[in-house]
Amino acid sequence: MDAYDDASFYASMEAIIRDDHKLWNRVLLYEPMEFEVFLTLAAGDGPVTPKLIKRVRDFLDLKAIHFNSGSSTKGKRRR
DSSP states (O other), rough: HHHHHHHHHHHHHHHHHHHSHHHHHHHHHTEEEEEHHOOOOOOOTOOOOHHHHHHHHHHHTTTTTOOESHHHOOOOOOO
């Protein structure tokens, strides 16, 4: 990945998110959303690759967009 590819990817992701008014409003309200929502938008009809996952995570971190992975990190307590 070079800087130009990242910049164009970030610009297209931002445009996609802003075009979805409900999603954009949730982003503006700092509502945490499932990572899969953004990954699906980024992938479109293409495959989900580890490189794409990293790019989406980097974009979300750069823009301070709250997301969760959907998997619980809490385990059951045993007594």
